[in-house]
Amino acid sequence: MSDKKVDDATGVETTGHSWDGISELNNPLPRWWLWTLYATIIWGIAYTIAYPAWPMISGATEGMLGYSTRGEVATQIAEHEAKNEDLVAQLVAADLETLPPSDDLHRYAVSRGGAVFRANCSQCHGSGAAGAVGYPNLLDDDWLWGGDITNIAATVAHGIRNETDDDARWSEMPAFDEILEDAEIAAVVEHVISLSSPDHDASITDQGAAIFEENCSACHGDAALGNRDIGAPNLADAIWLYGGDRSALEHSVRNARFGQMPAWGQRLSEADVRAVSVYVHALGGGE
Template sequence: MPTKIEKDQATGVDTTGHEWDGVRELNNPLPRWWLYVFYATVVFSIGYMVIFPSVPYGDGYLKGTADYSARVEVEKDLAEAKAAQGDILARVAESDLETIRGDQNLLAFSIAGGGAAFAENCAACHGTGATGGPGYPNLQDDDWLWGGDLNAIQTTIRHGIRWEQNEDTRYSEMPPFGDGILDRAQIAATTQYVLSLANLDHDAATAAAGQTVYAEQCAACHKADGSGDPTLGAPALNDAVWLYAGNADEIATQIARPRHGVMPAWDNRLSPVTIKMLTVYVHELGGGQ
């Protein structure tokens, strides 16, 4: 339908020719104040383009007459922040872990810095709240595969777990008892005994048979009472904290075909000061010894 521009009888203003359900659109001019604001923004934008970095072209951009760069400002701010932290970073560098933990200023600074390092480097595996998950240890509790004191945590962070590129890495490996060491009945019996150690539902008669197998095959690493051995990275079996298992089927699978986690060594990835702060942060999460 062709547009029909005509004068509105009530107002005397021309219409635009558009009509909806009998309602005609009037062609009123924009308010002058709106036009002035619009013109002002155009002038301002042109001035901004002349003074500050703006329009990109090719591999570059218009740099502006003010010679301003937000990147330079950020680098300047970072340099100032680093200089302001220089003294306390030097104190962290020259202090041992116990000294840091005993000094409230150093402790607060290390927890803040360690928390930032944890979020950037560790949270992907251990979770943002450090509660871990299947195959990734919870750092909030008091179960530690390799010990939870400051020095033990620092060693683990520095050298990693089963990280072959680091000659001092933490290393232990549970043998696959399903490969001819134990038969199915022995694995089932040992599973029931492990459940009994953790005070979980189990078959008492089968667990009694598994106790003998456990004493012969498992106690050397996990201890007779199932309390584990941090010097070997052998987990405690007498509590409800499990890395890979938690029920009879999972325990039997772990006995027969154990899984072994890997943690990278951070010795050559993070600075010594950052590792110290990260150590203190992990220790203070709640499970430190």
């Protein structure tokens, strides 16, 4: 005996589902809809065979066509480089110090360098190159190692205090926590503050000046104007890499600072190093 139920009004078999006395009819799906479904299934199977699709342990299936979006991008980049081949060669061979801002090559270098900066440098120095605590502002003229185009290019290429490039910029301030007493650290901090701010404790600045002369002037200079040959910062200009309040200065004196920068010459092409150096120099703080 059949369990199938037929709707009396239409004569169509029902699914057995009923809501408030209304039965669901088991009408067949339209042929066009079924063929569309079958076509999409076949297309999906063909796609996973032809193109990279199935995830594996260390990658994905390559597909019979060997297509790669990364390969496509690499091809587009290569085509772009080929179009600019002459400019790249000129940039690599150019004397950056004498390259006039009105020159087409300079404009190309700034444009290319801006892209390099946004992709590799903005994470630390900021999208506008204004820096942050511990990351130098590249818009002003306060440079630890010099802000002319040659020094900027050298800093970009070799980096600062890294272990991967023998020509990296290198300086190291001693931690005075175990060298000076607390009162001596407080005094030298007040002396440093007094060099650029009237808000200081004058009663101990003379003592701080004597401590500074004995322990700090060898690097920072007698007038605390710094020494670019060894990357010693100017302490008299009120521009601070790690902050100029008492807490930040005391931390610097007690524990020293040791910021690092990668050697971009090991990661970027010579043209990119030169381009980003021109870009940074052109931001307004280059000397």
